[in-house]
Amino acid sequence: MKLDLKKLKLRKVNEQLxxxxxxxxxxxxxxxxxxxxxxxxxxxxxxxxINIKGHVGYxxxxxxxxxxxxxxxxxxxxxxxxxxxxxxxxxxxxxQSAGATAHGGLLIIDGxxxxxCGISMKGVDIVVKGSxxxxxxxxxxxxxxxxxxxxxxxxxxxxxxTNIYIKGKVKSLGADCVxxxxxxxxxxxxxxLLQEANINDQKAxxxxxxxxxxxxxxxxxxxxxxx
Amino acid sequence: MCGIVGxxxxxxxxxxxxxKMLSGMLNNMESRGPDSAGFAIxxxxxxxEYKYSLCINKLDFSKFKKNISQKIKNLKLNQYSDHVILKxxxxxxxxxxxxxxxxxEISIVGYGxxxxxxxxxxxxKDVVKKFNLESFSGTHGIGHTRMATESAITTDGSxxxxxxxxxxxxxxxxxxxxNNLRRELKKKGNIFTSENDTEVAAGxxxxxxxxxxxLKNTLVSGLKDLDGFYxxxxxxxxxxxxxxxxxxxxxxxxxxxxNYVAIASEFQAMAHLPDVNNAKIFEPExxxxxxxxx
Numbered sequence: 001m002k003l004d005l006k007k008l009k010l011r012k013v014n015e016q017l018x019x020x021x022x023x024x025x026x027x028x029x030x031x032x033x034x035x036x037x038x039x040x041x042x043x044x045x046x047x048x049x050i051n052i053k054g055h056v057g058y059x060x061x062x063x064x065x066x067x068x069x070x071x072x073x074x075x076x077x078x079x080x081x082x083x084x085x086x087x088x089x090x091x092x093x094x095x096q097s098a099g100a101t102a103h104g105g106l107l108i109i110d111g112x113x114x115x116x117c118g119i120s121m122k123g124v125d126i127v128v129k130g131s132x133x134x135x136x137x138x139x140x141x142x143x144x145x146x147x148x149x150x151x152x153x154x155x156x157x158x159x160x161x162t163n164i165y166i167k168g169k170v171k172s173l174g175a176d177c178v179x180x181x182x183x184x185x186x187x188x189x190x191x192x193l194l195q196e197a198n199i200n201d202q203k204a205x206x207x208x209x210x211x212x213x214x215x216x217x218x219x220x221x222x223x224x225x226x227x
Numbered sequence: 228m229c230g231i232v233g234x235x236x237x238x239x240x241x242x243x244x245x246x247k248m249l250s251g252m253l254n255n256m257e258s259r260g261p262d263s264a265g266f267a268i269x270x271x272x273x274x275x276e277y278k279y280s281l282c283i284n285k286l287d288f289s290k291f292k293k294n295i296s297q298k299i300k301n302l303k304l305n306q307y308s309d310h311v312i313l314k315x316x317x318x319x320x321x322x323x324x325x326x327x328x329x330x331x332e333i334s335i336v337g338y339g340x341x342x343x344x345x346x347x348x349x350x351x352k353d354v355v356k357k358f359n360l361e362s363f364s365g366t367h368g369i370g371h372t373r374m375a376t377e378s379a380i381t382t383d384g385s386x387x388x389x390x391x392x393x394x395x396x397x398x399x400x401x402x403x404x405x406n407n408l409r410r411e412l413k414k415k416g417n418i419f420t421s422e423n424d425t426e427v428a429a430g431x432x433x434x435x436x437x438x439x440x441x442l443k444n445t446l447v448s449g450l451k452d453l454d455g456f457y458x459x460x461x462x463x464x465x466x467x468x469x470x471x472x473x474x475x476x477x478x479x480x481x482x483x484x485x486n487y488v489a490i491a492s493e494f495q496a497m498a499h500l501p502d503v504n505n506a507k508i509f510e511p512e513x514x515x516x517x518x519x520x521x
Contacts, residue, residue, distance in 0.1 A: 036493060054504065
């Protein structure tokens, strides 16, 4: 079904997609003329296939559960923020805070993502085919952040259990973020993610893994001057 | 919050549509700044003549016309609501002194050979309509929709700020060292008419340009001297530039085609622009100055 945001109100389109009858089998939708609108396809909870043709604004596919959403264009701040499950695929570039606080699912960005990609992520897998900006993976708690290009300043600052895999250069590491050994299980997981993102020209072995040194997990009196 | 927009035309193709393109951008940025709006339009024009953009506030236009015509000969006046574009060969120093002395109720919003500036409190859609922005032509333009945070909702607190000949600046963000910087610039001879932080940034740019620094180099040194959050768009007679601070909390997106460069806080501001879906669209990187023209 085709939904034209030039003719239909955004709220109407989102309401329709958020309230799909479980008995309905036609689950393929195309959204045309998104024109940079905010919160397109936010809060979807059902298994749907949605193709958005054009550029969107902030918080596209936010809080997504189960839906498979493809954006044929660029996305603004906070794409797939707080996603729980499902898949969001951005064919262009993403603005800041892509996949912020997301708990699950897969976010694929074909272009670059700007600053704070995966900030406070809580279990989502993010695969960026281009590069990411500064403060990416800031305070990230769980999940995997894969970057085929370079990473900006202060990568993984104050992170917890997230694994960050970078193919290119890292401008600088944030507090408590260190390079870690790639074990077999990491290579296996990374290969799986690259496969899911349809990336066939990269080998997991050529990536470096970054994670938490865990020195900030507990309060230390020696660090008092840093607070 | 605040919304900022700008267009720089690389070819002559859209010169007659500049006002229309810019008004659509301002209208779409209403959600980011409903308190006041303003815009600056640059047109190629006579280099002997000066254009003064005046907000006459509550002063009666015909009365002003009569009085000013007695004091200055050979002037042309165009009225746009409560703004007047006054053209004369009179030099800025003398003219500004005259206006300040004889017509204290008038605010001078800008002057130069090619710039025309309009700004007023109110919803952007109303402001755009009031000044009939759609009818303007030009080579480049800059606009702003304001959500007032650090100073009052007044015409003086509205953007763009113009503190030098054919210069203007719009700002999304806030500066933390503007009081200190204002004091320093005052010592160097800059004059400020408001308590607004952006006016200080505009004054900083004017001061640097008057020392023969290029717009690009001015903004590069501004990255060190201006402390706070910002995305700036700055315009000069032939130049156009954008810069974001190094933290880059304040958004900006650029769309570039072979005919124009457009900048806005959000993509939705430029979704109506011709051929935008085939434009090169990217976010300006933190701490990097992007400039066109000179």
